[in-house]
Amino acid sequence: MNKQAILRDFIETVWNQGKIDAIPDFIAAQYHIEHDPGDPWDGQRLDVAGFQNRVAQSRAPVPDQCFDIQALFDSDDSVCMTWLWHGTHLGEIAGIPPSGKTLRMSGATVYRFDGQRISGHWQVADRLGVFQQLQANR
Structure with a gap:
């Protein structure tokens, strides 16, 4: 399977459907979050259990x-994905109680591969926009 197909399957299965038990099928033994400002795991290396x-x-x-994947671009050992994200705010985020409102965000992520497994990412995401939506929903 090519890297783009693996990534599409990973996003759909793990992130969209929440099938955490499928993570070992996609993630390398060590996953490095190289750059992801605002993510509590920024800069960390995670094993499979940590990623789960x-x-x-x-x-x-x-x-x-x-x-929602907008575009995929690949190189030798990575795939860049531009995306739009949405979901219903049903649990506390940064001390802000659930609002039941839809949150939206956009971003771009470069996923690194080690063979057929995803071994890390470098990401920029509009977390400020999400925070502004959370503040407006209070």
Whole structure:
């Protein structure tokens, strides 16, 4: 399977459907979050269990979240994905109680590959926009 197909399957299965048990099928033994400002895991190296914990914690306040892939571009060992994200605010985020409102965000992520496994990412995302939406929903 090519890297773009693997990434599409990973995003749909893990992030959109929340199938945390499928993570070992996609993630390398060590996953490096190279650059992801505003993400509590920025700069960390995670094993598979650590990545599973990250996904569970990230999805908890917005369990119906969905990444809509806009475009994919690949190079030798990576795939760049531009995306739009949305989900319903059903759990506390940064001390802000659930509003039941839809949150939206955009971003771009470069996923690194080690063979057929995803081994890390470098990402920019509009977290400020999400925070502004949370403040407006109070």
